[in-house]
Amino acid sequence: MKKTCLKLLVTLVLAIVFSAPSCWAKEKGYCYIVSYSMNGKIAYITPVFVAKVSGATYSEEEFVADVELIRKIEEQFQNYLAGQGMDNADFVTSARVAYRSQAIADKRIADEKKIFTGRGYTVKDANRFKFKN
Numbered sequence: 001m002k003k004t005c006l007k008l009l010v011t012l013v014l015a016i017v018f019s020a021p022s023c024w025a026k027e028k029g030y031c032y033i034v035s036y037s038m039n040g041k042i043a044y045i046t047p048v049f050v051a052k053v054s055g056a057t058y059s060e061e062e063f064v065a066d067v068e069l070i071r072k073i074e075e076q077f078q079n080y081l082a083g084q085g086m087d088n089a090d091f092v093t094s095a096r097v098a099y100r101s102q103a104i105a106d107k108r109i110a111d112e113k114k115i116f117t118g119r120g121y122t123v124k125d126a127n128r129f130k131f132k133n
Contacts, residue, residue: 045124
């Protein structure tokens, strides 16, 4: 009886040890940032970068991203703008986070560039911005 319980316990522990970390794993979310100034009619859009997000999904196109990640991304970009001599108070910065593939994020960037250009904004690429996860 004791051996059976011991074997069952060891099997259960091994199952938890080897299966749980894969359940806790985070996914790669493809992200970018849009920051625009209505005053200067200028919009900055970053290239797509990768951030770790939960595996939970909103849809076939997006993962769930937590508020902490969004704030971290936006804060880093605002610091980048300040380093470029821009006044953060003039800009509305928004992280577009957790797309499931690079292709989806690239399509969204192209769509946003068309929208801003259509509204008379000068769209600039913020290619030197690097997100530190």
